[in-house]
Amino acid sequence: MIKPLKIVVSGPVGAGKTTFIRSLSETEVVDTDADATEDIGKAKTTIALDFGTLTVDDSPIYLFGTPGQDRFDFMWEVVCEGALGLIMLVSGTRPGDLGRARAILEFITSRIPVPFVIGVTHQDLPKVWRPDDVADYFQLPYDRVFGVNATDGDTCMDVIHSIIALANEARNGNPVVQP
Ligand SMILES: Nc1nc2c(ncn2[C@@H]2O[C@H](COP(=O)(O)OP(=O)(O)OP(=O)(O)O)[C@@H](O)[C@H]2O)c(=O)[nH]1
Ligand SMILES: [Mg+2]
Numbered sequence: 001m002i003k004p005l006k007i008v009v010s011g012p013v014g015a016g017k018t019t020f021i022r023s024l025s026e027t028e029v030v031d032t033d034a035d036a037t038e039d040i041g042k043a044k045t046t047i048a049l050d051f052g053t054l055t056v057d058d059s060p061i062y063l064f065g066t067p068g069q070d071r072f073d074f075m076w077e078v079v080c081e082g083a084l085g086l087i088m089l090v091s092g093t094r095p096g097d098l099g100r101a102r103a104i105l106e107f108i109t110s111r112i113p114v115p116f117v118i119g120v121t122h123q124d125l126p127k128v129w130r131p132d133d134v135a136d137y138f139q140l141p142y143d144r145v146f147g148v149n150a151t152d153g154d155t156c157m158d159v160i161h162s163i164i165a166l167a168n169e170a171r172n173g174n175p176v177v178q179p
Contacts, residue, residue, distance in 0.1 A: 004060040005167055007160070008080050008114075009050070010104055011089035012097040013040050013068035016121035016150035018050050020089060021063045023153040024160065025052025032067075045069055049079050056164060066104075073107075080108055085167035086116035087159055089150070092128030098137050105138075113176045115166035116144075119159045123147040140179050 009017045022029050032048040050065030066072075066079045080086075086108060090101045101118075109116065118138065120131045135145040146162065148155045170176050 002059060004053070004062045005085070005164065005171070006062045006064065006083045007085040007087060007163055007167065008064050008066065008083040008108070009087045009089060010066040010076065010080075010108060011068060012091075012094070012100040012104065013045060014042055014094060015068060015089035015091050015097070015101075016119075016148070017065040017068065017089055018046055019150040020087075020119070020121070020148070020156050021050045021052040021065050023150060024054050024063065024156050026055065027053045031065075040069065047072055048075055054160075056160060059164075061160070061164070076104070076108060077111060080112050080114070083112060083114050084170055085163040086114045087119055087163055088116055089119045089121055089148070090134060092120045092122045092130065092134075092147075093125060095129045095133075098134070102138065109178065113178075115163070115170055115176050115178075117159060117162050117166065118145045119148040119150075119156075120145065121148045121150045123155070124149040124151070144179055 030051040033044040036045045046067040052063045120134045131145040131147045135142045146159045
């Protein structure tokens, strides 16, 4: 059996990590959503991880989602163990969370030299931050930042194809070059 490619989906609270994995997974998603105990603008939040699977071009992909809340940050390293690619999601409706997204990105990539792409969710809504705005914020090339509607698998697949290409380079022994 081909070893599955492990991809982590991370980002701040409400970025759409659980929704993204649910939209893509071909198997029933294992989630750990529980009632939020503080006001985070929604009823449920991930407390440990999300897990889903899909197959792309005959290759098995494992998707692991992290919790967004700070108080579960001890889970990030656990969830990221062995990952070959990282998808950072930020919501276009929550530009105030970009600093938080940057902190998570630095936390993970400083511990695991993993290639990453960024998805800006909620692109189906008007007046949200667009991928180019977020690329400028992170000073990243525009082709590393994708507009996503996490409730719709089509836009999520663009992100998956991009991270698979980067992850395969890393898997083939090429050094991970962060932009
Ligand atoms: N319209 C729209 N709604 C979205 C999108 N992504 C997520 N949502 C909604 O936003 C809310 C939060 O999404 P979640 O998937 O729970 O976010 P999360 O990143 O897993 O959040 P935590 O687990 O709390 O960190 C849910 O009500 C989703 O349905 C999107 O791209 N467009
Ligand atoms: Mg979640």
